[in-house]
Amino acid sequence: MFALLGRHTLNFFHQLGEFNLLIYKTFISFFKKPFPAKSLFQQMVRIGWDSLPVIIFTALATGAILALQTGYALMTRIKGTETYVGGIVALILTRELGPVLCAIMVAGRAGSGITAEIGTMKVTEQLDALTTLSANPIHYLVVPRVLAGIIMLPILTLITDIVGILGGMFVAINEIGLNQANYVNMTLRFLTMADVYNGLIKSVVFGIIITTIASYEGFKTMGGAEGVGRATTRSVVTICMAILFFDYIVTSVLTTGI
Amino acid sequence: MKNKKVKISIRNIKKDLGGKSVLKDVNLDIFSGETLVIIGQSGCGKSVLLKHIVGLFTPDAGEIFIDSEPITTLRGKTLDNIRSKFGVLFQGAALFDSLTVGENVAFKHIRAKTFSKKEIDKLVDEKLALVGLHGISHQKPAELSGGMKKRVGLARAIASDPEIILYDEPTTGLDPINADQINDLIIHLREELAITSIAVTHDMVSAYKISDRIAMLYDGKVIELNTPSVLRRSKNTFVKQFINGDAYGPITSVRPF
Numbered sequence: 067m068f069a070l071l072g073r074h075t076l077n078f079f080h081q082l083g084e085f086n087l088l089i090y091k092t093f094i095s096f097f098k099k100p101f102p103a104k105s106l107f108q109q110m111v112r113i114g115w116d117s118l119p120v121i122i123f124t125a126l127a128t129g130a131i132l133a134l135q136t137g138y139a140l141m142t143r144i145k146g147t148e149t150y151v152g153g154i155v156a157l158i159l160t161r162e163l164g165p166v167l168c169a170i171m172v173a174g175r176a177g178s179g180i181t182a183e184i185g186t187m188k189v190t191e192q193l194d195a196l197t198t199l200s201a202n203p204i205h206y207l208v209v210p211r212v213l214a215g216i217i218m219l220p221i222l223t224l225i226t227d228i229v230g231i232l233g234g235m236f237v238a239i240n241e242i243g244l245n246q247a248n249y250v251n252m253t254l255r256f257l258t259m260a261d262v263y264n265g266l267i268k269s270v271v272f273g274i275i276i277t278t279i280a281s282y283e284g285f286k287t288m289g290g291a292e293g294v295g296r297a298t299t300r301s302v303v304t305i306c307m308a309i310l311f312f313d314y315i316v317t318s319v320l321t322t323g324i
Numbered sequence: 325m326k327n328k329k330v331k332i333s334i335r336n337i338k339k340d341l342g343g344k345s346v347l348k349d350v351n352l353d354i355f356s357g358e359t360l361v362i363i364g365q366s367g368c369g370k371s372v373l374l375k376h377i378v379g380l381f382t383p384d385a386g387e388i389f390i391d392s393e394p395i396t397t398l399r400g401k402t403l404d405n406i407r408s409k410f411g412v413l414f415q416g417a418a419l420f421d422s423l424t425v426g427e428n429v430a431f432k433h434i435r436a437k438t439f440s441k442k443e444i445d446k447l448v449d450e451k452l453a454l455v456g457l458h459g460i461s462h463q464k465p466a467e468l469s470g471g472m473k474k475r476v477g478l479a480r481a482i483a484s485d486p487e488i489i490l491y492d493e494p495t496t497g498l499d500p501i502n503a504d505q506i507n508d509l510i511i512h513l514r515e516e517l518a519i520t521s522i523a524v525t526h527d528m529v530s531a532y533k534i535s536d537r538i539a540m541l542y543d544g545k546v547i548e549l550n551t552p553s554v555l556r557r558s559k560n561t562f563v564k565q566f567i568n569g570d571a572y573g574p575i576t577s578v579r580p581f
Contacts, residue, residue: 100437194414197407198378198380198407199480201431
C-alpha cells in the first residue's frame with residue numbers, strides 16, 4: 067500500500083516536473099523564428115470564434131439563473147432588497163463565474179481538441195517527423211496554441227460578462243419586475259473596474275492552463291486511438307481541476323494583494 | 325566494402341524502455357553510400373535503434389557518431405545541423421494531416437522562407453516526380469492510399485537532399501507490387517544520388533533486394549552482419565529461423581500449441 071502510494075507520489079512530481087519544463091520551453095520559444103503567425107490565427111479562430119456559441123449560451127443561462135435565484139430570494143425574504151439584483155449578478159459574473167465558466171467551456175471544446183490533435187500526431191509519429199525536419203514541436207505546435215489562449219480567453223470572458231449581465235437584466239425585468247433604468251443604474255453603481263480586471267487577469271491564467279495542460283497531455287499520449295481517447299479525457303478533467311485550484315490561488319493573491 | 329568511409333558509427337548502445345531492456349549492446353558501422361538493412365522480429369527494437377541514429381531517442385549508454393560527430397551528446401543548433409543530413413521515411417509515412425501534399429514535401433523549404441512560391445512549386449513537382457507521382461500536390465494526405473502516402477513520405481524525406489535516409493519498414497502494409505516499387509525507388513535513390521541508407525524491416529524479399537549488407541538484431545544485440553548472399557547460408561540457428569520464417573526454432577523455443 068505504501069509502495070503504491072509512494073509510486074503515485076513520485077509519478078505526480080515527475081509529471082509536474084515535465085509539465086514545468088514544457089511551460090519553460092514554451093515561453094523561451096515565444097521569441098524564436100519563424101514566428102508561427104498563420105497557425106496563431108488558426109488557433110485564435112478555433113479557440114475563440116468557434117467557442118462563441120457555447121460561451122454565449124452559457125453566459126445567457128448563467129446570468130438569467132443568477133438573477134432569478136437572487137431576485138426571488140431577496141424579494142421574498144427582505145422586501146425591497148431585490149433592487150440590488152443587478153449589482154449582485156454583475157459582481158459574481160465579472161469576478162468569478164464569468165472567467166471560470168468560460169474557461170471550463172473552452173477546456174471542453176478547445177482543450178480536448180488540442181490534446182486529441184497533438185496526441186494523434188504523437189501516435190502516428192508526426193511529432194518525430196517534425197523533429198527530424200528541424201521543426202521543434204513545442205515551437206511549432208504549443209507556442210501558437212498558448213498565445214491564442216492568452217489572447218482569446220480574456221476576450222471570451224468579457225463577452226461572457228456582458229452577455230451574462232444582459233441575460234440577468236432580461237430576467238430581472240420580466241420575472242422579478244424591476245425596471246431597466248434601475249437595473250442598469252444598480253449595476254454601474256456596484257461594479258468597479260477592479261472587478262473586471264480581476265476577472266480578466268484570472269482568464270489569462272486560465273488561458274495558459276488550458277493550452278499548456280492540453281498540449282502536455284497530447285505529448286504524453288501512447289497507444290493508438292485508445293490512447294488518444296484516454297489522453298483527451300484526462301486532459302479535460304485535469305484542466306477543470308487546475309482551473310478551480312488556480313481560481314482560488316489567484317483570487318486570494320488579488321484580494322489580499324490589492 | 326573495403327576502403328569505404330564510415331558514415332555512421334554505433335558504439336555500445338544500451339536502452340531501457342518501460343522497464344524492459346530493449347537494446348543491450350548494439351555495435352554497427354555503416355559505410356558511406358551503402359544500404360544496410362536491419363532485420364529482426366517485431367518489437368525487437370529495430371525502430372528504436374533507428375530513432376537513436378537521428379537523435380529522437382537518447383541512449384542510456386553508448387554513443388553514435390555521424391561523420392565522426394557524436395549525435396548522442398549534441399543539442400540545439402548543432403544537433404539540427406546534423407539532423408539536416410537525414411531524411412526519414414516513417415512507418416505510417418507520418419505526413420502532416422493539416423497540410424497538403426505539396427506543403428508536406430516542401431515543409432522545410434516553406435518554413436525557411438527563403439524560397440519563392442515558384443521555386444517551391446518546382447521543387448515539389450520535381451521530388452514527387454522522383455517517386456513517380458504527378459499532380460497531387462494540392463490533395464490532403466487523408467485522400468491518398470497507403471502506397472501513395474509512403475511515396476509522398478519518401479518525397480518529403482529526399483526534399484532537402486539528405487546524405488542519409490532512414491527507412492522504417494518501408495514496405496510494411498503495402499501490396500507486393502507497391503512494395504516492390506518502393507524497393508526499386510530505394511535502389512534508384514542509392515544509385516542515382518549515392519545516399520547512405522539504413523532500412524529496418526522484417527520483409528525478407530525487400531531486405532535481399534535492396535541491401536548491400538544485412539544486420540540481424542536479436543535480444544538487444546546484432547547477432548549477425550553479412551552480405552545478403554552470405555547471410556542466406558548462415559549457420560546461426562536464430563538467423564536461419566528468422567530468414568526462413570519458421571514458426572519453431574530457437575527464437576520461439578516454447579511451442580505455443
